[in-house]
Amino acid sequence: MFPLSHFSAFAKTLVLACALVLASAHLTASVAQNTPIILITSHDSGPYQEVVASFRHYLEQQQIEGPLLVSSLQTEPAQSQECLSTAQKAGARLILTVGSQATQLALQEVVDVPVIACMIVSAKELGKSANVTGVTINFSIEAQLQRLQDFLPNRKTIGVLYNPAENQAQVEEAHRVARTLGLTILARPVETPQALPEALASLAKDADVLWGLTDQTVLSPQTAEPILLFSFRNRIPFVGLSSSWTKAGALYALDRDYTDLGAQCGAIAVRVLQGTKAGSIPPVPPRKITYSVNLKTAQYMKVDLAPPLLHGAQQVVE
Numbered sequence: 001m002f003p004l005s006h007f008s009a010f011a012k013t014l015v016l017a018c019a020l021v022l023a024s025a026h027l028t029a030s031v032a033q034n035t036p037i038i039l040i041t042s043h044d045s046g047p048y049q050e051v052v053a054s055f056r057h058y059l060e061q062q063q064i065e066g067p068l069l070v071s072s073l074q075t076e077p078a079q080s081q082e083c084l085s086t087a088q089k090a091g092a093r094l095i096l097t098v099g100s101q102a103t104q105l106a107l108q109e110v111v112d113v114p115v116i117a118c119m120i121v122s123a124k125e126l127g128k129s130a131n132v133t134g135v136t137i138n139f140s141i142e143a144q145l146q147r148l149q150d151f152l153p154n155r156k157t158i159g160v161l162y163n164p165a166e167n168q169a170q171v172e173e174a175h176r177v178a179r180t181l182g183l184t185i186l187a188r189p190v191e192t193p194q195a196l197p198e199a200l201a202s203l204a205k206d207a208d209v210l211w212g213l214t215d216q217t218v219l220s221p222q223t224a225e226p227i228l229l230f231s232f233r234n235r236i237p238f239v240g241l242s243s244s245w246t247k248a249g250a251l252y253a254l255d256r257d258y259t260d261l262g263a264q265c266g267a268i269a270v271r272v273l274q275g276t277k278a279g280s281i282p283p284v285p286p287r288k289i290t291y292s293v294n295l296k297t298a299q300y301m302k303v304d305l306a307p308p309l310l311h312g313a314q315q316v317v318e
Contacts, residue, residue, distance in 0.1 A: 034066060034067070035066065035091055035092060035093045036066065036067040036068065036086075036087075036092050036093065037059070037064075037066060037067070037068050037069070037092065037093050037094045037095075037096070037269075038069045038083050038084070038087055038094070038095045039052055039055065039056075039068060039069065039070040039071075039095075039096045039098070040070075040071055040072070040073065040080045040083065040084070040095065040096070040097050040098070040102040040105070040106065041070075041071075041072045041073065041074075041097075041098040041099055041102055042072075042073050042074065042097075042098060042099025042100065042101040042102045042103075042119075043072065043073075043074045043099060044072050044074050044075055046258075047256075047258045048072075048098050048099060048119070050258035050259050050261075050262065051098050051118055051119065051258050051259075051261050051262040051265070052070060052096075052098060052262065053259075053262065054258070054259045054260070054261070054262025054263050054266070055096060055118075055262040055263070055266045055269070056262075057262075057263075057266075058262065058263045058265075058266025058267065058269075058270075059266055059269065059270075062266070062270050064269075064270065064273060066093065069083050071083055073099075073101055073102055073105070080102070080105070081105075081109075084105065084106055084109040084110055085109065087109075087110050087113050088109055088110050088111065088112070088113070091113065092113045093113075093114075093273060094113070094114050094116065094269055094272060094273060095110060095113055095114070095115045095116070096115075096118065096265060096269065097115060097116070097117045097118065097134075098118045098119050099118075099119050099120070100119075100120050100121060100125055103115070103117040103120055103125060103126070103134070104125070107126070107127065107129055107132065110131070111131065112131065113131065114131055114132070114272045114277075114278035115129070115131055115132040115133075115134075115278060116132075116133060116134055116135075116265050116268055116269055116272065116278065117132060117133070117134030117135075117283075118134060118135050118261060118262070118265045119135075119137050119261065120134055120135075120136055120137065121137060121138060121214055122136055122138055122214075123136060123282075123283035126283060129279070130277075130279040131278050131279055132278055132279065133268060133272075133278045133279065133281040133282070133283055134265075134268075134283045134284075135261060135264050135265055135268070135283070135285070135286060136283060136284070136285050136286070137256055138214055138285060139254055139285050139286060139289060140285050141170060141173045141174050141177050142177050143285070143289065144211070144254065145158075145174070145177055145178060145181055145183060146181070147254060147291070148209065148211065148239060149181060149183070150309065151239075151251070151252055151303075151305065151309060152208070152237065152251075152303065155208035155209045155237075156182065156183050156184060157183075157184045157186060157206055157207055157208045157209075158184065158185050158186065158207065158208065158209055158210075158211050159186045159188070159203035159206070159207030159208075159209070159210045159211065159236070160174065160185060160186070160187050160188070160210070160211045160213050161187075161188050161189075161190045161196065161199050161200070161210075161213075161215070161218045162187060162188075162189060162190065162213055162215050162218060163189070163190055163191055163216070163217035163218060164189050164191065165191070166215055166216060166217065167213060167214075167215050170213060171185070171187045171213075174213075175187070186203060186206055186207055188202055188203060190215075190218050191217070192217065193217065193218075193220075193222060193223055196218065196223055196226060196227075197226065200226070200227070200230045203236070204234050204236075207236055208236070209236060209237050209238075209239060210227070210230075210231060210236050210237070210238045210239065211239050212227075212238060212239055212240050212241045212245065212250070212253075219241060224245070224248060228248055228249045228250070231249065231250075232249065232300070235300075235301055235302075237250075237251035237297065237301045237303060238250045238251060239251060239252060239253065240252070240253035241253055241254075242255055243255055243292040243314075243315055246292040246293065246294045246315070246317055247292075247294070247317055249294060249297055250294060250297065251293070251294060251297050251298060251301065251303060252291055252292060252293045252294065252313075253291060253292055254289055254290070254291050255289075255290045255291060255292060256286045256288070256289075256290065257286070257288040257289075257290050260286070260287065260288040261286055264284075264286070264287055268281060290314040291312075291313055292313055292314055292315040292316070292317065293305065293309065293310060293313045293315070293316050293317065294316075294317040295310075295316055295317060295318045296317065296318065297317075
């Protein structure tokens with residue numbers, strides 16, 4: 001028979017062990033809560049501030065406690081660098097980068113801390129880092145072409161200019177998606193801005209619409225004027241990349257809801273803080289699409305926009 005005195009000693013040992021485990025868990029949780037979450041932005045403009053404010057609000061709603069260190073490469077480059085150095089040496093729970101410049105700096109400086117990158121152009125910017133995931137600013141090719149069909153259901157031949165070094169994979173995906181939607185893609189490679197006029201001229205007779213695919217070579221402040229002049233001279237609507245293109249003369253442009261982008265990154269952050277490896281979460285496009293419309297361009301191009309499309313626009317240029 002097990003002696004009662006032995007049982008009493010065993011029970012005391014068990015209680016002491018449990019107390020030590022609970023104390024250790026409490027200490028670990030306390031240390032984790034006191035370890036900072038770092039937010040670094042590339043710029044201080046409105047969209048960046050919207051993302052940060054929404055991200056912070058989302059964490060507050062989820063009762064994620066602990067210090068948040070926020071800095072901007074535009075106005076506080078030294079502080080941003082110091083935050084990343086601290087994260088690498090002393091640790092951080094998580095790093096949120098907003099913009100490509102902030103993301104690249106974090107990937108150079110930090111190896112072991114989870115990084116969530118927001119407002120990057122594409123997932124290619126993340127490389128093969130195992131500690132990073134993110135939300136791009138680009139919508140999926142399928143979403144872009146489906147929305148194009150909503151606006152221009154009778155236009156089936158889509159011209160697109162692209163730099164193969166940057167967008168070959170996206171154009172190949174566009175060909176695949178277009179076939180499923182009954183559309184035809186006329187893709188013209190443009191390796192330098194000087195090649196733009198000839199590429200545009202080759203689309204004048206056959207393209208029904210000119211689709212603006214994000215491309216640093218083709219679409220820039222320097223190329224905006226020749227592209228929009230081509231659009232108006234040939235009455236081929238240009239589909240832009242943002243509301244600034246719509247204001248300049250594009251028929252319409254898709255845009256992001258920056259408040260929702262912050263919340264989307266917040267949802268990913270919660271998963272990471274709960275133990276999911278950042279590198280196991282695939283980068284995703286924005287989950288919410290907004291758009292702007294240029295009514296003057298629509299009238300000039302003789303495009304009839306359905307009333308629901310106009311009512312749903314975030315901005316209508318008249």
